[in-house]
Amino acid sequence: MGIERTNTKARASAIVVNDGVAYLAGQVCEDPTADIQDQTRSTLARVDALLAEAGSDREHLLSATIYLRDIDAHFALMNEVWEAWVPAGFAPARACVQAHMAREALLVEICVIAAVAGTGG
Secondary structure (H helix, E strand, O other), rough: OOOOOEEEOOOOOEEEEEEEEEEEEEEEOOEEEEEOHHHHHHHHHHHHHHHHHHHHOHHHHEEEEEEEOOHHHHHHHHHHHHHOOOOEEEEEEEEEEEEEOOOOOOOEEEEEEOOOOOOOO
């Protein structure tokens, strides 16, 4: 099985699947005027949709990288949403860093890697 790319644009593909692993492009919220918790919920909903499209789900998460505009102000609030989203016992390896965002209003961006369900993951 070769590399499969979904929704490929000039700069990135939304999903790249190779050898039973799905790599998702970084996701951001739909409404950048929302607070950190609503932005996180919206972002995770987009991650859910891409995971489903890739044939995966939250129980197959391998790794996550979370980028926050202001880690001091938003880390705990983002984690409340994150911890409710990740199924108990299925937490991925994770990093969380402060970063300059592509747009001023964005507070969070999340990038995940997951095993494709049914491929030994």
